Amino acid sequence: KAGVTQTPRYLIKTRGQQVTLSCSPISGHRSVSWYQQTPGQGLQFLFEYFSETQRNKGNFPGRFSGRQFSNSRSEMNVSTLELGDSALYLCASSLWFVDNEQFFGPGTRLTVL
Amino acid sequence: DAKTTQPNSMESNEEEPVHLPCNHSTISGTDYIHWYRQLPSQGPEYVIHGLTSNVNNRMASLAIAEDRKSSTLILHRATLRDAAVYYCIPYNQGGKLIFGQGTELSVKP
Numbered sequence: 001k002a003g004v005t006q007t008p009r010y011l012i013k014t015r016g017q018q019v020t021l022s023c024s025p026i027s028g029h030r031s032v033s034w035y036q037q038t039p040g041q042g043l044q045f046l047f048e049y050f051s052e053t054q055r056n057k058g059n060f061p062g063r064f065s066g067r068q069f070s071n072s073r074s075e076m077n078v079s080t081l082e083l084g085d086s087a088l089y090l091c092a093s094s095l096w097f098v099d100n101e102q103f104f105g106p107g108t109r110l111t112v113l
Numbered sequence: 114d115a116k117t118t119q120p121n122s123m124e125s126n127e128e129e130p131v132h133l134p135c136n137h138s139t140i141s142g143t144d145y146i147h148w149y150r151q152l153p154s155q156g157p158e159y160v161i162h163g164l165t166s167n168v169n170n171r172m173a174s175l176a177i178a179e180d181r182k183s184s185t186l187i188l189h190r191a192t193l194r195d196a197a198v199y200y201c202i203p204y205n206q207g208g209k210l211i212f213g214q215g216t217e218l219s220v221k222p
Binding site for chain 2: 032033
C-alpha cells in the first residue's frame with residue numbers, strides 16, 4: 001500500500017505570494033491532518049479534515065486554509081506569505097477512529113524569501 | 114489539551130533497554146496515550162498507543178501507570194536506528210495531535 005505523498009517536496013516563494021500544497025492520503029483513509037514544523041515552535045497542528053469537512057483547527061491566522069476533496073486528497077493554502085511561514089509542512093492521514101495512528105508524509109519544505 | 118512533561122534528552126547504549134518517561138498528570142479519562150517518534154529528516158512515525166493497560170507491539174512496550182498520570186515507553190534493545198525524538202501525546206480528538214518538545218534519544222554504539 002502506498003504511503004502518504006506530498007507535493008511538491010520543496011518550494012521557494014517570496015513574501016506576499018501565496019502557495020498551495022497537496023497531500024494524497026493512504027488509500028481508504030478519510031482523515032487528513034496538517035502540521036507545521038519549525039525549529040522554534042516545533043510541530044504545531046494546523047487543521048484536520050474528514051469527509052471534506054474541517055473538524056479541528058489549530059491556532060493559526062486565517063491566511064492558512066485548507067480543503068479536502070471527495071477522494072480524500074487535501075490541499076492547504078497559505079496566502080500573503082511571511083518570512084515566518086518558512087517551515088516543513090507535514091500531512092498525515094488516518095482512518096476515522098479516534099484511536100487510530102496517523103501516518104505522516106515526508107513533508108513539503110517551504111522557504112519564504 | 115493535556116500537558117506533557119518529558120526529559121529533553123536521554124542517552125542509551127546500543128543493545129540495551131531504554132525507558133522513556135512521560136508525565137501527563139492532566140490527562141482526561143477518555144484520552145488515549147500515543148507515542149510517536151521522529152527520525153532525522155523524516156516525518157513523525159507512530160510507535161504505540163494505549164488507554165489503561167500495558168501494551169506491546171513489535172517496536173516497543175508501553176507501560177501506563179494505574180492512575181494514568183504517567184507512562185513509560187520501553188525500547189527493549191536500542192539500535193542506532195532508534196535515535197530520534199520521541200513524543201508522548203494524550204489524544205482523543207480525531208486527527209489532532211498536540212506535540213510537545215519530546216525527548217531526543219541518542220544511541221551510542
